[in-house]
Amino acid sequence: MDDALSLKQKNTKIVKILVVVVIGMFGFGYALVPLYDVLCDLTGLNGKAKSLAAEEVPYKVDMTREINLELITSLNESTPMEFRAETKQLKVHPGEYYTVYFYGENMTDKLLNAQAIPSFTPSIAAKYFHKVVCFCLDQQIFKPKESKRMAMRFAVKPDFPKDLKTITLSYTFFDNTKAAVQN
């Protein structure tokens, strides 16, 4: 069949096919974004936590195990805040609910919109961390010089892998004021 086509037609045909592939691959690059999120959700990859509050369901508390939970805080770039965990470390039993508090203060005399982003190490722990209340689920609006006591209520699910003894949960506050003003 190809013999019937002139060289020019054959070239045009192959260029068309390849251009479609190029456009397709450009789209594929973008498709990787939602694909990555789905993959993270399924596997708990990268320690990304769900950004919605969960219902407080009663779990069977496993008193035989004790997990070491470390809470660390940091600020992105030059976010003008004071931010620390009131409890830096605690022992938790899987299945039991705990409430911990964080202290945040706006160091400027301007309105501050800030968003806290959690990250788990080991990343697999994100899947087993059941958050009922968290200051990280919404943007925190600080009035000039305002300070806040922010709560996080959670339980570690009882099916948390037995070989893991420590969870490190880090919160980073990002200054979102600019974006918030534009919206």
Place this chain on the structure above:
Amino acid sequence: MSAVVAEHDEHHEHEHDDHDHGPEKGWLRWIITTNHKDIGTLYLWFALVMFFVGGAMALIIRAELFQPGLSFVEPQFFNSMTTMHALVMIFGAVMPAFVGLANWMIPMMIGAPDMALPRMNNMSFWMLVAGILLLSSTLFMEGGAPAAGWTMYPPLVLQTGKALPFAIFSVHLLGISSIMGAINIIATIFNMRAPGMTLMRMPMFVWTWVITAFLLIAVMPVFAGAVTMLLTDKFFETSFFDAAGGGDPVLYQHIFWFFGHPEVYILILPTFGIASTIIPVFSRKPLFGYSSMVYFTASIAFLSFIVWAHHMFTVGMPLAGELYFMYSTMIIAVPTAGKVFNWTATMWKGAMTFETPMLFSISFVVLFTVGGFTGLMMAIAPSDLQYHDTYFIVAHFHYVLVPSAIFMIMAGGYYWLPKWTGNRYNEKIGQLHFWLSAISVNILFFPQHFLGLAGMPRRIPDYAVQFTDWNMISSIGGFIFGFSQLLFLYIVVDTIRGGTGEKATNEVWDGALQYGGGGTQGLEWTLPSPPPYHTFAKPPVIVPTEYQH
């Protein structure tokens, strides 16, 4: 023994007019040319100039690292140098050099009169020039040239000054240029082979290039997408990689290396092709395992798509991910080792001679294997945590780029220069260039393994004093290597101007006709040296050589 009968009729009765006249007169020839040989020459000269520009940047880096403390440049400028050195060498030197060789050789190797899309060919060259000029202009911008590394990881890269959008647009231009080049090469190879030049008779250089072209088409658009996301994150309030808006900077690394790993094979596959072309000629033996070479190349290309996260063992992947990427990476060693075996087996009991192209090829086989082994060491996820982002990785990828890709480009230069110019180059100076390069490249890069294992991080302008000795040795090697390359420039210019005065025969190298092709004779060696401006206006008659089945 059968022969290829090239038809050298001076008078083609029903040919188009433009098959008969020679090149345009004057300098305009080089701007508007659509001739594959002219464009090949343009690409090769451009690559050589960029090789010296990128090399000068490397010498700034090595001068600064000669001793601890800040000696010559500011840290910000130092980081610009590491970033720009990489971008210039990858996109300005190595890739254009391969495209230049492809332009010159592929039509002559498959018996085609020119590339399939000559005008697009011209356009892709000039877009490359535009892209590199745009990239170079960032050196003079407020905030300096990009300094976050050639991988351009966010959030660091988003702190680049005025240069960021220019760097991103230059990546777009370079990407479009190489995509057009790749489309052209695929169209040429698929549609313009002389009758009888079946796929499994193509020279290995053509085979490796067609596979490289598919890699380019598959991954360059992904890279363009990734940098576009950086652009919109910075200027249009999207949050692909911004954690505050729900994005993830690690996502960039996944997208980047989905491009980046095939990209490093784009830099090495044509290298394999040149080696598979030169080694048989100087061993006077057919390439050992031709068809296995084709399948090895194809499987390396396929595997390159599924191993990308071995560049990211330290980002905090789940154990299953680390294991998967570790094992899949190690599998690549199998086809690669097969290729090294085949090259060695080609040389085995061959009637070898050691002219400059062969010297470079043999050192390629040895030093590429060194680079391959260090690659295997880093494929081991648990120990990679130790080497990650140290000078060990710097040593590794320079072994697979400098004494591999660059050496084979130069080997190709020496091998085809008599064909291109019709003159013999000065073999003595050629061999001097080889020995100086091969020795100094090891003085330059071998100590970097030790530095990396001892814990010296990459991309730093200053270092702890215990690293001083090896850095000094490395810098000395760097300067010897850098200045030795001027010999190559001298030889190229000298050969164009007449070389040794001895005119090159059609075959140039004893054995090139018989062993210089794939499953046929080396078609380019049937042509006069230098070849006329238009060749194979009528396709040559192709008869396979006996050793092919």
